[in-house]
Amino acid sequence: METRELRYFVAVAEELHFGRAATRLGIAQPPLSRAISRLExxxxxxxxxxTSRAVAITQAGExxxxxxxxxxxxxxxAExxxxxxxxxxxGQAAVVLATKAGASTELLAKLLDAYAAEPDSVPVEVLLSGIGEQSRVLRDGRADVALLHLPFDDVAGFDSEELHTEGQVALLPAGHPLAARPHVVVADVTELPGLPLPRWPEPDGTYLAGPGPQAHDQAQLLQLIGLGRACAIVPESGRVIVTEGVVAVPVxxxxxxxxxxxxxxxxRSQAVAGLVRTATSL
Structure with a gap:
């Protein structure tokens, strides 16, 4: 199989429409149909x-x-x-480390300081990506190594080492009645009238998604919560991003x-190996 054929196939599988797939690929529909038939x-x-009305992917196609x-x-x-x-x-190629903006902040700071102190360390470029993007940037080569979060991020096909396990907290407007409680449960937060969980452009499960206003990053999320327009459930390390007007309550x-x-x-990167060794030693 050729990569061109695979790109054609993926476009049809995602669009489930030969016309839209052809437009997306910038080619005419007949050669696209012929290419898929040859692949089959x-x-x-x-x-x-x-059928004359629809295209459906088969189990083999999945x-x-x-x-x-x-x-x-x-x-x-590879490219x-x-x-x-x-x-x-x-001899001084930088290693690119991907992580969610605002996630595992304290751990990341300790890791970077500890690795920089190693005699064979190289520069580390930190790629702060949006919600749900870390696995993708590691797979497509934009990053060499990443901090991911289980059970939410996709680690299939990667090697990995566990670093830290934590609970989660609810981020609430400071004046909300739940903000005064010592703790809450998930149902308390997900069923709040007038204070919905936000929508994410690419939800990955790290932050529960709901029907509320869309947030693209943590800065927007905190502003929405402070304004009393949304709430959120995030890993406990997210406490470090809490700003005035927002309270973190254990869930x-x-x-x-x-x-x-x-x-x-x-x-086979020596820099990646060194960074992993430093991370697991913390």
Whole structure:
């Protein structure tokens, strides 16, 4: 299979419409249809069920979709890391560490300080990405290593080490009755009238999503909570981002969150290995 064929297939699988997929790819529909048919003949399977009204992906197609995304991510990662290696100063290539903006802040600061003190350390570029993006930037080569959070982030296909496990807290407006309690349960927070959980553009589960106003990052989230327009449940380490007008209350029955450091299993980077060793020693 060629990467071009896989890109064609992924576009059709995601759009479930040959016309929209062709527009997305910038090609005409007939050659796209022929390419998918050739791929099906070569594999000896039916990837899509086609009718005059709809296109549906088959079980075999679902399997190829998962595999094709991984392959295309790997190709993109190889391109990015190769270009970055070419730009780096010999022997001093920086390592890129991805993490959620505002998440595991204290752990991240300790990790960076401890690693910088190592005699063979290299510069660390911290990539602060949005909600739900950390696994993606690690897969596609924008990052070499990442701090991820279980059970929310996808660590499939990565090597990883557990670093820290914590509970969760509810972020509430300071004047709300629940803000004065020593603790709450999830149902207390998710069923608050007039104070909904926010919507996220790419929800990954780290923060519970609801029907409230959309928040793109933690700064927007804190402003919405301070204005009495939303509430949120976040890992306990999120206390460090609490601003005036927002109170953090422990949530007794929320699932515990485990921070892990993750990297591609084929990585042979000495810098990544050193960063992982430092992280696990903290």
């Amino acid at each position: 003949r070569r594999l000896g399977v039916e990837l899509f069920e086609r 399997t190829l979709l998962r595999e094709a995304r991984a392959v295309l991510d790997a190709v993109e990662a 990015r890391r190769t270009r970055r290696a070419a730009r780096a100063t010999p 007794l029955d929320a699932p515990r969150v485990t921070t892990v450091i993750a990297w591609p299993p084929h990585s």
